[in-house]
Amino acid sequence: MTCPECGSEQVAFRVPADLREYLPEETESAAICTVCLALDPGESAVEDSATEDSPDFGRLSDAFPGGDAGVAMALAVGLLDSLALYRSEIAALLERVERAGTDPLLVLDRLATDPELEPQFDVDRRRTQAEQLLYG
Numbered sequence: 001m002t003c004p005e006c007g008s009e010q011v012a013f014r015v016p017a018d019l020r021e022y023l024p025e026e027t028e029s030a031a032i033c034t035v036c037l038a039l040d041p042g043e044s045a046v047e048d049s050a051t052e053d054s055p056d057f058g059r060l061s062d063a064f065p066g067g068d069a070g071v072a073m074a075l076a077v078g079l080l081d082s083l084a085l086y087r088s089e090i091a092a093l094l095e096r097v098e099r100a101g102t103d104p105l106l107v108l109d110r111l112a113t114d115p116e117l118e119p120q121f122d123v124d125r126r127r128t129q130a131e132q133l134l135y136g
Contacts, residue, residue, distance in 0.1 A: 008035035013055035022089040032074045037119045039078020063110035069100035080126045091133040
């Protein structure tokens with residue numbers, strides 16, 4: 001799959017039923033870009049045969065957790081570009097990542113310093129805002 005925003009590769013993944021409510025549209029699958037971190041929920045991810053139940057989020061960063069925590073982190077990162085619209089969803093997703101044993105702020109720190117990433121948003125700034133959501 002290629003990202004509709006920048007044309008780079010995406011990591012496709014299945015969205016567990018209990019995480020679908022956090023997406024702009026409830027969908028069974030989504031994908032996140034390995035370069036610009038754009039989230040692509042919906043039909044294009046569903047149609048791709050590469051959609052995985054256990055995706056390799058390590059393609060984004062070695063700091064990314066696996067399993068459902070990785071899916072929650074990917075959804076949160078993908079929504080950070082629209083923090084004003086998805087504030088409560090992002091907070092809930094980051095709390096879920098934290099409860100699963102991964103520090104979501106550390107993941108954001110690593111994403112901010114990764115020279116291969118070109119996010120659509122300022123990760124450092126969003127990290128500060130995410131910290132306020134978690135501990136604010």
